[in-house]
Amino acid sequence: MSMLAFELERPRDLASAVESLGRHGSRAMLKAGGTDVIVWMHKHAVQPEVLVDLSEVPELGGISFYPHRGIKIGAMATVNQVGTHEDARVHYGALVDACLSHSDPLIRNKATVVGNVCAAVPSGDLIPAFSVYEAVMHVYGPGGERDIAFADFITGPRKNSLAPGEIVVSATLPMPSGRSAACYIKLGRRNALDLAQVGVACLAMQGSKGAEYRLAYGAVSPRPVRAAEAEDILAGSESPDEALLDRAAKAAAAAVNPITDVRAGREYRLSMVEELTRRAVSICAERLTGRESR
Amino acid sequence: MKRDVNFILNGRPVTLSVEPRTTLLRALREYGVTSVKRGCEEGECGTCTLVIDDLAQKSCMVLALEVEGKSVLTVEGLVAPNGDLHPLQQAFVEEGAIQCGFCTPGMIMTAYAFLRKNPDPTEAEVREALAGNLCRCTGYIPIFRAVMKAAKTMRELGSHPGAAR
Ligand SMILES: Cc1cc2nc3c(=O)[nH]c(=O)nc-3n(C[C@H](O)[C@H](O)[C@H](O)COP(=O)(O)OP(=O)(O)OC[C@H]3O[C@@H](n4cnc5c(N)ncnc54)[C@H](O)[C@@H]3O)c2cc1C
Numbered sequence: 113m114s115m116l117a118f119e120l121e122r123p124r125d126l127a128s129a130v131e132s133l134g135r136h137g138s139r140a141m142l143k144a145g146g147t148d149v150i151v152w153m154h155k156h157a158v159q160p161e162v163l164v165d166l167s168e169v170p171e172l173g174g175i176s177f178y179p180h181r182g183i184k185i186g187a188m189a190t191v192n193q194v195g196t197h198e199d200a201r202v203h204y205g206a207l208v209d210a211c212l213s214h215s216d217p218l219i220r221n222k223a224t225v226v227g228n229v230c231a232a233v234p235s236g237d238l239i240p241a242f243s244v245y246e247a248v249m250h251v252y253g254p255g256g257e258r259d260i261a262f263a264d265f266i267t268g269p270r271k272n273s274l275a276p277g278e279i280v281v282s283a284t285l286p287m288p289s290g291r292s293a294a295c296y297i298k299l300g301r302r303n304a305l306d307l308a309q310v311g312v313a314c315l316a317m318q319g320s321k322g323a324e325y326r327l328a329y330g331a332v333s334p335r336p337v338r339a340a341e342a343e344d345i346l347a348g349s350e351s352p353d354e355a356l357l358d359r360a361a362k363a364a365a366a367a368v369n370p371i372t373d374v375r376a377g378r379e380y381r382l383s384m385v386e387e388l389t390r391r392a393v394s395i396c397a398e399r400l401t402g403r404e405s406r
Numbered sequence: 407m408k409r410d411v412n413f414i415l416n417g418r419p420v421t422l423s424v425e426p427r428t429t430l431l432r433a434l435r436e437y438g439v440t441s442v443k444r445g446c447e448e449g450e451c452g453t454c455t456l457v458i459d460d461l462a463q464k465s466c467m468v469l470a471l472e473v474e475g476k477s478v479l480t481v482e483g484l485v486a487p488n489g490d491l492h493p494l495q496q497a498f499v500e501e502g503a504i505q506c507g508f509c510t511p512g513m514i515m516t517a518y519a520f521l522r523k524n525p526d527p528t529e530a531e532v533r534e535a536l537a538g539n540l541c542r543c544t545g546y547i548p549i550f551r552a553v554m555k556a557a558k559t560m561r562e563l564g565s566h567p568g569a570a571r
């Protein structure tokens with residue numbers, strides 16, 4: 113199918129982008145990399161009359177790292193730029209793993225990290241990483257600037273809590289406290305170009321009360337989920353044994369609510385949540401006690 | 407409504423008149439650049455791959471108006487003015503990396519952008535770099551061999567033909 117006709121606006125600064133969105137209201141849609149939007153328009157799943165392209169807005173580019181505060185990812189930063197960023201590689205293992213598991217090396221030159229999160233597709237690979245790092249979304253719109261905690265950002269499949277006319281300018285992933293280790297494990301049917309059937313992000317941090325864990329899941333619930341009970345079970349344990357891993361894995365499976373779809377069944381997804389939880393926690397615990405900090 | 411887009415195509419400035427919904431893939435094919443192949447038009451197959459400002463991109467995922475002021479390179483731009491093939495093209499011919507040829511331009515442009523960043527890759531790195539380009543014919547092995555061979559030739563030449571374009 114071909115895309116239906118639309119007008120394209122390419123604002124040169126953030127104020128004009130917000131102005132554009134405001135002027136066209138619900139007839140307009142934002143485009144960052146466009147790898148979701150163009151596919152949706154081809155399928156006529158969305159039919160905006162005006163597409164507001166953010167790719168020429170200078171305020172939205174770039175990735176910056178502030179040692180105590182964390183990494184700030186501009187809305188136009190591509191998945192490849194984030195995945196190969198030196199500070200991300202050192203301090204944000206789950207973020208980098210998620211970037212490198214996304215699509216293929218070519219799409220990653222176009223797709224943005226923030227666009228992935230804004231699209232709010234449940235299988236979005238960056239979503240579990242944003243959950244475990246407790247990202248903060250920096251937003252600009254008709255009412256000025258505001259921050260949205262990531263836990264409040266995604267409200268359902270393809271739904272986020274942006275008000276009409278608002279644009280995500282960047283997202284900050286706060287620096288994990290103390291020594292840390294993190295990973296993202298994606299289960300797909302093949303290596304490249306597959307959406308996640310299940311995705312698990314784990315972050316382990318060395319705190320004053322021993323190890324602290326955060327676990328988040330993709331593709332297994334309409335909204336991003338943290339497995340709070342599993343995190344409590346693991347808290348304080350530097351090298352969790354099989355029994356503890358099993359308890360945590362069961363608690364994680366109880367926290368999610370997968371559906372059956374063309375990519376996998378509910379029962380399969382539940383057993384994979386357990387298995388991947390055990391694996392991800394073990395990997396992080398080993399890295400935390402070893403020399404590697406990632 | 408049609409609008410003009412100005413960019414550099416294989417070293418020469420061009421102006422095309424396009425609708426906002428026209429992808430770079432469709433605009434170039436209409437202009438006569440038929441090396442960019444129309445496969446899935448969903449970003450999956452890689453047959454439409456070209457290089458924009460040094461990055462390999464799937465041109466079905468790019469609106470033509472997005473390349474305003476940018477530099478676009480397709481396989482046509484890899485051929486020397488005297489008609490000599492680029493070492494990558496030569497290696498694809500020599501290694502039997504082409505059967506039906508539908509995936510070839512995309513493979514070559516992906517490999518071209520990759521080798522500029524990583525002139526001395528391992529075969530595993532070549533495989534990873536080409537993960538977004540599908541081939542139904544060759545089974546990939548001759549393609550990986552061709553890219554490794556071209557990398558070697560290019561290192562020996564000590565230069566990167568086509569780099570200035
Ligand atoms: C071949 C192919 C393979 C893919 N593989 C994967 C995969 O493995 N994993 C995965 O998770 N996804 C995958 N995707 C989906 C897509 O690439 C990602 O979701 C991508 O990261 C989206 O980023 P984008 O910049 O292209 O978003 P766009 O398409 O530009 O935008 C996506 C959505 O977010 C909104 N938006 C974008 N930026 C902003 C902003 N700054 N403020 C407010 N709203 C905004 C848009 O309005 C739109 O609704 C794939 C897509 C293709 C075509």
Ligand code: FES
Nearest residue numbers: 445446447452466
């Ligand atoms: S035609 Fe562009 S990726 Fe298939």
Ligand code: FES
Nearest residue numbers: 505506541542543
């Ligand atoms: S040679 Fe036919 S698809 Fe690759």
